[in-house]
Amino acid sequence: MSERAERAWRPTILDVAARAGVSKSLVSRALRDAPTVSPARRAAVRQAAEELGYRPNAVARSLVQRRSHTVGVMVSDLHNLFFAEVLDGVEAVAAGHGYRVLIVTGNRDRAAEEQALETLLELRTDAVILASSRLSLRSVAAARQSVPVTLVARAARVAGVDTVTNDDGRGARLAVEHLASLGHRRIALVDGGSGPGSAARRRGYRAAMGALGLADEIGVAAGDFTDEGGYRGARSLLTGSSRPTAICAGNDLAATGVLTALAEAGLRVPADVSLVGYDNTALAALRHVSLTTIHQPRTEMGEAAMRAALRRLDGGAGRARRLVLQPSLVQRATTASPAAS
Amino acid sequence: MSERAERAWRPTILDVAARAGVSKSLVSRALRDAPTVSPARRAAVRQAAEELGYRPNAVARSLVQRRSHTVGVMVSDLHNLFFAEVLDGVEAVAAGHGYRVLIVTGNRDRAAEEQALETLLELRTDAVILASSRLSLRSVAAARQSVPVTLVARAARVAGVDTVTNDDGRGARLAVEHLASLGHRRIALVDGGSGPGSAARRRGYRAAMGALGLADEIGVAAGDFTDEGGYRGARSLLTGSSRPTAICAGNDLAATGVLTALAEAGLRVPADVSLVGYDNTALAALRHVSLTTIHQPRTEMGEAAMRAALRRLDGGAGRARRLVLQPSLVQRATTASPAAS
């Protein structure tokens, strides 16, 4: 290996200028395809840059332009595939508008999230998208003082902060209505606890049951957004006197826990009990699981978040916009009419 | 909303200096806890900064210091949970050494990956970690010219580029030995096709079978690293004359496909057929799946990658180091002795 590879020497615009025999200004313009550069010079500059392996310094550029052409996305948990798809949407829109996407993560930890947000702000990304963060509203509001902020999958109200969420109440209603239309009446909910959106899903479940005249059949078991939580919730439902013929789980992961509990109890799905998840993650689509579930338009949520950021970046001011996207039901193998008993 | 929130005005060190009645130099030192600042001034500066909502500009700092205290990680696919855990390791070590981690992604697309790497290089991150990238070796080598580069989960040999991988051959051997120790002889492999590591796993499988005197029982079915691929591979194994009593899948995802095929064929797991996956993803740990699998030390791989980067950052030169970590077997519910038939 040459010495060059060991010590990081990086050519600057001045090196290119010297090699091409022109001024730094001309190099700058030539490399950015600015109009007033003669073809001959342009070629010479290109070649010199190529030979030197020159790469523009985005740091210096950001400093002088006072913008980075970059949006920062803080994701609370990369272990949750939900965010990967949100990011797909963000990146698709960003790329189409000449923005680069930088991702930071807070690993399910409040302090780490605050730190990650701080990193983005110090880096002076042009906008910040916060995906389902646990950040204090104070921090969010503070961030909004210096940069456009969009919240995804969190409905908090902060002045000037746009939000993009999914209609959790409606999603829960879809699940209940689907099961009712199959003929179920004893439809129980394994709750998501304090997870984001779970309160709205619970309300939606209750409202839908009431609207269908099934208020007496309402049954909510405590759970959370994990495999284990779903398992516990289902166990408690199964020990009751009148076991439900259908269960709505807080999310897909919890639904797999429900599946485990049902299997242990010797109950077949969907012959004995029907099951609906929430999120339509890749997990639900696995044939071994093949879970009927509520689809959240995650990619669209990411797209919408990025578009909201772009609107602010283009000078769009005014009050916060709160976009609520609609979920839909995806039927797979875990729901059917109750056994004619 | 105040006008302030709409237009992004950001105080600079000069604003803080003016408010505190000191020079910019002093502000700089005070805020960085440099030694030679009197307590009174330090407090005054702190307060002024606080009141203004001052946040240091990392861009300007990077420019003058010629380092960013940041490492960039390019991840080829955030939909693959493997990377989330690698990132856990990277972040843990980075945080312990005062480095921030910036993530970019190439969404399984070569061109996008090249672009993402370019972003990192232009941003002048102090080091770059490439997680299982599809990047051309030319690009990797070019990047190495200006910054320390570490490859994770890809064993390519590039001058000066450290690599951290897992011993796939040994992992496959562990799976085979486990099954053989349970009494299995007809142990088949559902292959991972051209996926990373799958060639080494195939070789490991063959070698282990041979070493155990089971060369005649070798059976490899074409598959890939997806649910669907595992399903197809298992189907072809089950239509053969002598069906295997045990199957090794290319990875955990493929193993769920195998589970589906086995269920469809009316075979019980592990009573009729035992199954071993690879990766030990969260999927394998779900009780509904409860898959015996080969654990890859992903977090450790991330840690090792970051440590390798730190070593280069501290001036460590010399030839590339290639670290190979050892996998281990995690026994769950999908393996047992073959039915005494």
Next chain:
DNA sequence: CGCGTTCCTGGGAACGTTCCCATCGGCGGC
């Protein structure tokens, strides 16, 4: 009380760009 030393403090340069403006030819029109 003077002098040297130790703390503090402030000014200026530098980092690598972009942008504005001035300059310099050359060319076309009257």
Next chain:
DNA sequence: GCCGCCGATGGGAACGTTCCCAGGAACGCG
């Protein structure tokens, strides 16, 4: 053929920090 204009080019300032260095205040000691 002169004047004005336009296209091409270069020089300098600015972006917001950090770092180096010079200078000043305070203090101790003889």
